[in-house]
Structures are given as structure tokens and as C-alpha cells.
Amino acid sequence: MPELPEVETIVRGLKEKLPGQKIRQVKVNLDKVLRENKEEFASLLTGLVFQGVSRRGKMIIFDLSEDWSLVVHLKMTGQIIYTRPEAPVNKHTHLVFDLAKGNQLRYADLRQFGYLILLKTDQVTGLPQLAGLGPDALEISSQEFGKLIASRKGAIKPLLLNQSFLAGLGNIYSDEVLHLAQIHPLQPAGSLTSAQIERLYKAIRQVLTRAIKLKGSSVSNYVDSDGERGSFQELHQVYGREGKPCFQCGQPVKRLKLSSRSTCFCPSCQKLKALDRQE
């Protein structure tokens, strides 16, 4: 599931390889991942040169020559892989870019939820999918975070998943962050004490930074731009661990359903009524 750490890992990998490379040919196997028809998409891109690669939240932005940009969302199962052309082709490969140096950039997506948008560079920031994003989870300041949290009434877990509030966290990292911060997923955001908000802010940075170091979490089919799995899943404290003992206290991890998403947490480490009274 590409969330911020996985997307960041992919972007860092591609930054080393793509800039300066010309697109020699584009093959489209499934045009439903595109906005325009496949012929138009291929002809617009052919001959362009990759320049920068960046991300905002979970969105990837490729900047190309002639003021074109390609914005990509991988949703749950999307992959972008830079590879030798003779490497075996994933069954769900929907796009193949042949690059001037002989390598290929391949886009694959098992569930076909991801998409690409080709547009002029000056249109990128106005794109609703980008303009609607809140501050990036790794860029927001502690002060701004505290201000945003305080004005919200809903439960903290669904709020962390809301990309227009904060961009980058998904189901895995929201659960992991709340466990590290020792905050119950149902606790109303506006009821968090300043000490809890501080812990939450630090937990977000710590969990995401550590996950990026380990190249993300491979819980389903996630691989980075080299086709390599991440290893942060081995350090998950609660996600996917229902019924197993909490590594901190030994109590079994519980799961509940929150806005039709599963949420794993430790009822002992993450109490609903703040145990840390006044500090």
C-alpha cells in the first residue's frame, strides 16, 4: 500500500535514474488508467525528456521537457519500476516507456485504481487532486499541526486518514503513529491535550522517517522502483497484528472498524481517557 514512505522511496529511486532521459516510445496496454486516449498520450510523451521527480502526500509528479508534467497516484497496488527491458514483465503492466538509454519505466497496477494525468506544468498546482491536499505530513510545523488538530471534533484516526487535513498517512501508518503516541484511535482530535498533540507530532515524524529508511512497508505487493520490497512491515507494532501480544505491554492487539476501515490498536497502551492526567 503506497503511503508517504513508499511514495518517497519510489521518488528517491527515480530521481537517481530518470532526469535527462528521453522517452523513445510509449506502449499503452490499458487506457483506463489514462485521461486521454492511448494514441494521444503516447504521441504527446514521445520525445520528451524527464527532468524532476517529486511528491506531495502520496501523489507523484514527473516534470518533463517542453513544460509538460505527469501526475501519478498509485492508490493501493500501483507500481512504477525502472528496469532492463529483458526483465520479466509483471502481469498487470499497463504502461511501458522505452527510454533512450535502453531501460524501461513500467507502470503496473493489479487493482487498476491508480491513474496518470498528463498536463502542462503550470496546471499542476491547480489540479484538484493536488490543490485539495492538506500540508504534507513531513513538512508541517509543530505549531501549524497543533492549530489544525485543535479545531477538529471527530475521532483522531479518521482525521489522520483525511488527505485534505494532512497529506501522506494511510491506514498502516495512522495505526502505527497512534500506537507510538499512545493515543486511542477514537479519541476526538479536539480533546487531545497539548502533551498528546506533541507526542502525536513527534510520532508522525519518527514513524515516517524510520519507514523511509527501511524503504517502506511491503504488506501487499508494494515494491520500490528497483522492484525491491521494503522492510518496515517487520517493525509494525499494531497494524495487521490483531490478537497478537503488544510488543510494549503484552496485551493482545485489538481491531475495530472505523468508517469501514480496520483499525488496530493496543487497548492498554492507547487508553481512551487520557491516563497522563496533567503534566
Place this chain on the structure above:
DNA sequence: TTTCTTGTTAGAAC
């Protein structure tokens, strides 16, 4: 066969 999983969004409810 049915249920579950995921991120985002349209649309409804408040």
C-alpha cells in the same frame, strides 16, 4: 460463495 482489504471521492447528512 461471501467477506475482507485498500485510498480517494461523490454525495449525503449534520
Place this chain on the structure above:
DNA sequence: CGTTCTAACAAGAA
């Protein structure tokens, strides 16, 4: 209008 919530989407695993 802002916020919050639900259903829908696809395809494979259990």
C-alpha cells in the same frame, strides 16, 4: 459552507 460519514470502485486472498 465546513465537517464528517458512507458507499462505491476492482480484483484477489481467505
